[in-house]
Amino acid sequence: MISFYGITGRRNVFAVGAVRAYRTQSRRPSVAWIPLSMLFASSQLAAQELEPGYLDPWPILHAAADAIGTDNLRCVTIFGTGYAGAVGQQTLNDKNVDWPRIDPLDNYTRTMNWEAGTMLESFERPPGNNPSSWKYGQGWLGGTPVQQDSRQFFMVNGDYAWHQDGEDGAPVAAPPRDAALWQLDMWINPHGFIKAARIPGAYPRASWRWELGEMGRDGPTTMPEKMTVVSIMIAGKYRVDATINKESMLQRIHTWVPDPVLGDFNYEHEFTNASYINIGDGIRFPTGWHSHQGWDDNYQAQNINAGHNSFGGTFDQIQANECPDPVTVPNSVREADFSANVESNEIADGIYLIGGTSHNSVAVEFEDFVAVVEAPIDEARSLVVIEEVVRLAPGKPIRFLVNTHQHHDHIGGLRTYMHIGATIITHRLNYPFYTRDVLNYDQRTLEPDMVSMWPPTELAEGYFYEQVTENYIVSDGERNMNIYYVHPLDHVQGMLMAYLPDEEIVIEADLFDTHVPPPASPSNAHINFYNTVRRLGLEVGTIVPIHGSPAPWSDLVELVGDAGAE
Ligand SMILES: [Zn+2]
Ligand SMILES: [Zn+2]
Secondary structure (H helix, E strand, O other): OOOOOOOOOOOOOOOOHHHHHHHHOOOOOOOOOOOHHHHHHHHHHHHHHHHOEEHHHHHHHHHHHHHHHHHHOOEEEEEEEEEEEEOOOOOOOOOOOOEEOOOOOOEEEEEEEEOEEEEEEEOOOOOOOOOOOOOOOOOOOOOOEEEEOOEEEEEEEEEEEEEEEOOOOOOOOEHHHHHHHHHHHHHHOHHHHHHHHHOOOOEEHHHHHHHHEOOOOOOOOOOOEEEEEEEEEEEOOEEEEEEEEEOOEEEEEEEEEOOOOOEEEEEEEEEHHHHHEEOOOEEEEOOEEEEOOOOOOOOOOOOOOOOOOOEEEEEEEEEEOOHHHHOOOHHHOOOHHHHHOOEEEEEEOOEEEEEEOOOOOOEOOOOOEEEOOOOOOOOHHHHHHHHHHHHOOOOOEEEEOOOOOOHHOOOOOOHHHHOOEEEEEEEHHHHHHHHHHHHOOOOOOOOOOOHOOOOOOOOOOOOOOOEOOOOOEOOOOOOEEEEEOOOOOOOOEEEEEEEEEOOOEEEOOOOOOEEEEOOOOOOOOHHHHHHHHHOOOOOOOOEEEEOOOOEEEEHHHHHHHHHOOO
């Protein structure tokens, strides 16, 4: 009798030999001992072993490779004009509101070299409006250097990724989360997917379904088309599926990626049959790219978050197999350190500016509790800030977290503060988005956070929220912190600022940044921030920004000049 130490709990025809070979070595449950060669050799067996609903993936993949000539394509360079959606920078989550498109990507070019494991993207974009670290889609990080040169470069080599602002810009290492995404982008396209399916560990599986067109776009359809779906693993982490039609053309390649705000986050590229062109040697390549980040759900049937279109364009100049490979990893990128850095400063009695990265938090100490303004970036950032608050004000719980606005780089730590029991003070316009999409019980499998792993029982019913309409006061009877609604703004709806009357300090996000020199003329945000303070009759000596160092109120007065009210 063969005894199974494995976790399958049932006879596995592929594993029998392996169990014999290994039983003397290990008594621990494991599935890793299934030899890869046996899995790959299984395609002939598979037809009779497959469960209902499943198909043998290999004939589907072979036909798809033949249809587009994947075996003749070693690397590719594409060129054209694209667009970029700023994921997480929406003015409001509402029906039919998309990620904002700030500037087009002109003279976009991308070289993908699957053999070398490298990708180079480059484009032109007007300077001044975007972080230089931001390519398109996810990864927007306020408070970081703003793009200076019109020509931008983004590179990946294996696990390393970096950007360069202009031809002569110094290479700047991308944080691990961005590096993983950019690497994934090299594989989430038709040829890349087929090549990835052949890498050991991809474990392709296939299924089928009937598909109808999209409501409001394709017109009424009564007869669906039968499609196959092949699913593979990439990098041992991402389950990626491709929808393949009856002509064996890949139309949609889809996966999930981790996002600090939204958890397992929908991520997909689509290509229509009509957009493939013949580039010789039996190779066909799509010229129309269309990408979603977040669900393509205009009607908020499934979620409140509105945005979806994150990248796309027409890239119709395509060159096969001529890929100069300049993508050598610079030493500075290899050695980059992304460990969390905390610097705290007591800027007034019991008021601490906690910085050390792109976004500050401000801790305000009350008689027997602490209120923190802003939970930016992600859980790792929030945990080091929380530990610092505990050190600065020992024995006092963080009772409140004041959230300025709903841009994703400002809310990546909300779940962490919820985990430690803080009540979140936010504008009421943000409440539906937070409760449905962000602060929920949904499983997060790619990067589980603390709420996902250990949810409290009262996530939906506990005292976790104060919704502010116009103003709100946090007080212990001695110290007051007033919280006010700031509007109207082009930047976002549902913006709050905090005001400490005794210290004449106002704490704000994105209304007056000081990590960059002031612009030549005031923005809509500068003017409306100034007008709000004037309308409320507040005495302000110091502005404490989430991005940058504290600055005197007179700096804003000087910038706004005659543009402010009376
Ligand atoms: Zn910001
Ligand atoms: Zn913002």
